[in-house]
Amino acid sequence: MQSKMSLFNREMILQVGRSVGWISIIYFLVLFFAVPLRMMMDYSGENFRTFMTVRNMFQFEFEIQFIMLITVPVVLSVFLYRFLHVRQAADLMHSLPLKREQIYHFYTLTGIVYLIVPVLLNALIAFIVHSIYDLSLFINLSDIWKWAGTVILYNLVFYIAGVFLAMLTGISVVHGVLTYILLLFPAGFTLLALYNLGMMLYGFPNDYYQIRNLEYLSPISHLTLMESKSLTIQEIALYILLLIIFYFFSLFIYKKRKVEAASEAIAFRSLKSIFKYGVAFCMMLLGGMYFDAMQNKFAWLLFGYAAGGIIGYYTAEMILQKSWRVFGRIRGLAYFAISMVLVILVIQSFAPYEKRVPALNDIKSVTYTNTIYVDPDERLAPKPLFNKENIKAVRKLHADIIRNEKTNEQDMKSGENVLFIYELENGRKMVRQYSIDRFDYETQLKAIYESQEYKHSSQAIFKIKNDEVRSLRITNYNKESFLTFSDKEKIDQVMTLLKKDIEQESFTVEYYPIGNRSNIEIMVGPVDSYHVDLKHDYQNIITWLRDQNMLDQAMVMPEDLEYILVTDERIKPDEFKEYPEEEIMNKILNDQDNLKIEDGAQIKIAMEKAGYGWFNETPYTAIFVYKNNSQREIRTFTEKDVPVFIKEHFEKR
């Protein structure tokens, strides 16, 4: 006898409609207000000022669309499959003369209809609005279908994830929560794993990996990109493949599922331990990450692991037992603790990983940098070094950093991340990342930074060809006028001299610039611009500017200063935090013992030696008072750089 049930059973569709139809209606209304109505509002008669082209339809109220896109499909799946999680409903559904396959296909597909009809209707309305208002100038018709397609695809991805979880759990709240956890899991777990490996393994380059498209690992974070990007064919294909796999995998699980699992947090016994120890493990990693980020001490890291692991274990246990009185169950926790200690010991004993510096002959090239680029082929990204001498210098720095593992991060004056990317002769790559204090490695860094190859590989200006430059603009931060070059020949001269000066420049570990600097903005193409400092010791370009009678426009000159006041009082870092700059200035201005410099030659020397090391507690503080609008500026002199006449003045007293 043929079963009477078919996919178009009106009563069953009504039944689904009675339980989830309201979601469909809300979804339709919100989408309608966010998209087609917004189009009408933006492009109707009086608002012509807002008439502008949109890149895609997600730009209409993206936040609202985003919230709807991530909640509606999951909520729908929760209500749709609620009958699996309520014992009596489960009994009723499964006592009917229907195969589980029929129930599954029917419910899942009907749910899809209730999910996508609102989207299709809104696309249709948008289409009508588009033709009535004739919006072809601002929105392409294909944008509307692209939008509808993307929305439907994401709806289905979140929805099928919800259906999949419906089969695995027996409690609707757990169903919702676990669905989001599943959707975020690939990205979240990768982040946790990378961060923790970074803490456990000295030199593990977690930032280097993290920056590599982590947001593509979760459909939720991927969706956030949709306002500015659209899906590629590969991404669409991958999502569709996942949809098909999860659709049938869910059916497979449903057939295995026992009806009595309703109201169990996890429907399958074998999954319960995976859930329990999985939660404990992830919470352990999270605890470690939190306490490391907050305290950055190994003891706190261990505390974070212990606290996270225990909290995670008992939370999972509470969810499974549906009771908070689970603290007697200590045996599982003990097993977990022992195995985690073993895992940590194993990872910690990866000495070869931490100690390894490739042999000179194995290295094809090395990129040494402190900025990480997503795309190493990008024009400004630091390029690898091939010269054996330079590779040797980088290797030495690397080896020294490893040797000083224990002391590297103690009493840091200023920390910076450094990254070593080795390209090995055997085709492999080796990447390490460290946090170091550059003052500890001055000689090693000098060897690298002063090499021509490094300068050329790391500094933007060497990657710009002179004839690409459209114009140059020099700003001196004090005078209101700019110096602009747009003449091809002049541009070429400036660029050549500037490159020469930078090639000759010597390395300094100081972060804070000494002396007044100007900024050169190099415009390339219609939008790209690069900035380079013009320093007072760039002799080639300074001489050229002087010859051209443009130096006083390009740089701040001694004549631009009214006078300089110097005191030998340090400013405490707290003072900068607590008092406004004005108050500090007044304090120095009213100081009876201060030294006033008005002589042009002395001003010139002082200008070249004054830095900006406000937070470094330098022994001398100065106020520069400019002629232009009586601008004032706080400057500092270090013990090393302070001009002799200032030093003598204060010593005589």
Next chain:
Amino acid sequence: MIQMIGINKTFDKQPALKDVHLAIGRGSIYGLIGSNGAGKTTIIKLLAGIYKQDSGEVLCEGNPVYETPMLKEKIFYIPDHPYFFAHYTVKHMAQFYKSIYPSWNESRFQRLAEVFDFSMNKKIHTFSKGVQRQAAFWLALSTMPEVLILDEPMDGLDPVARKKVKNLLIHDVADRDMTVLISSHNLREIEDLCDHIGILHQGMLLFEKELDDLKSDVHKVQLAYKGDPPKDLGDSLKMLHCEKRGSVMLCIIKGKEEEIEKVVRLTEPVIFDILPLTLEEIFIYEMGDIGYAVKNVIV
């Protein structure tokens, strides 16, 4: 018609049924008696094709019930707490069942409207528990099931409704050979309805019997003798129980009535009466020691 062979079922490592064998013939009304937690509902949900057994077979007409829509179309199950879709009226539910059960009988449904005097257009969840249960019967009987499975069906029904429901059931059984399985924790509640009884205790089916057999097989006899009673009385009769109150003896004896009478008459008693025996007494004496353990179930 319905058979369970060597059924085992555990819930989260807790055994619920242990090696249960059970057989229900077509057209019979089978009463499943057991205390709370004995496994009645588990047996019922296995028969209704809701649960899947860990081992053994649940057969209807020789085929497994689980995931066999063709068999489940003929079976209707009313749970201990009847459940309906949220905000559904009897009529909505009727339309729903109609779309799923090919044997749905619309005219029967309409005729039953006269028996059950509440509106089919009111939301079921606004009804009292008893009325909800009657609604469940209304819908169930309209699907014309060949097998009707009832879990504690008399709970919450008043005596009038009980009678009404019982009459309807008996009518369907007589009329079209419907098979009924009724579970109850109280034997008295269903003893007038059932023709077969099975007793379930701690997941095991202790006992399965036809009621008529039982009743004609065990007798309560009141005896008195001048002087001492004959010592060999117990040898010639199958005495299940015997107690003495003064000079009067009260015995439970197994066997045919005429045979007992013949044997006893030979001993020339002063008083000899055969008294009626309630069903509970039969069980208690029949099952011996276990009978005492389940006494509270039967009473």
